[in-house]
Amino acid sequence: MPRAYRGTTVLDEAVNRMSILYRGGKNRIIVSFSGGKDSTVALEVCVLAAEQEGQLPVEVVARDEEIMFPGTYEFMDRVANRKDIKFHHLVANQPIINIFNRREPYFWVMDPLLKENEWVRKPPSYAEYIPEKNIEMMTTRDKYPPPDSDGITFAVIGLRTDEARNRLYGLFTSGGYLTKMNKHGVRNARPIYDWKYGDVWKLIKEYNL
Numbered sequence: 001m002p003r004a005y006r007g008t009t010v011l012d013e014a015v016n017r018m019s020i021l022y023r024g025g026k027n028r029i030i031v032s033f034s035g036g037k038d039s040t041v042a043l044e045v046c047v048l049a050a051e052q053e054g055q056l057p058v059e060v061v062a063r064d065e066e067i068m069f070p071g072t073y074e075f076m077d078r079v080a081n082r083k084d085i086k087f088h089h090l091v092a093n094q095p096i097i098n099i100f101n102r103r104e105p106y107f108w109v110m111d112p113l114l115k116e117n118e119w120v121r122k123p124p125s126y127a128e129y130i131p132e133k134n135i136e137m138m139t140t141r142d143k144y145p146p147p148d149s150d151g152i153t154f155a156v157i158g159l160r161t162d163e164a165r166n167r168l169y170g171l172f173t174s175g176g177y178l179t180k181m182n183k184h185g186v187r188n189a190r191p192i193y194d195w196k197y198g199d200v201w202k203l204i205k206e207y208n209l
Contacts, residue, residue: 010194010199011203013194014045014195015049015052017189018045018046018050021189022046022050025053025054025055025148026146026147026151027146027148027151027152027153028146028154029046029055029153030059030154030155031043031058031059031156032062032156033060033061033079034158035062035073035075035079036072037200039158040158040204041192041200042157042192043060044203044207044209046191047084047085051084057083057085057086058084058085059086060080060085060086060087061088061090061139062087062089062090063090063092063094063135063138064089064091064092064109064123065096065109066096066109066121073121080126089128090129090138091110091123091127091129092109092129092130092133093108093110093129094133094135095108096108096109110123136182136184138155139155139184139186140153141184152181153187154187155187156189157189157190158190159188159190160192160194160195160196161193161194162196177191177193
């Protein structure tokens, strides 16, 4: 798939991609949010598109990992309190690789076998507990059915091909920014796939994100 320069900005193109999916309100669009730079920009693109199409608020899912860089969860709380966002803060008690101890190679997020005061931090009061440990189960059609029977559940991810060659090949294989439907009845949308590192930080600065 050859690259084509359209004479527009990557922001305009990304918002247009999501506007198409929001248009008519028949699809269910869930933004996968980590609190990092790429998912932050992907979320803001969806807010702009949803506002343009009269489909606010934007739905967001974030899976708690208990431990993150300082300030990440405070930022996620601020996002969750925005009026244009409907935030699902998920706690799955999933195992995470512990790179510091080979004898105990995993730790469990908010380990239910421990007392709460032994956790690194407690989840927010609005957290939703789910039994599924697999990250693919964060967003499924069963959990987030579209409002129209002909609609599609889309998971928006902040993938950028600038970060890895295999991501670029994956995009070419898909034939565009949308993937085929997975076994959970969901298609991934990658609206910022063509953004560069500088594009991401430019938007974060200019929109004071």
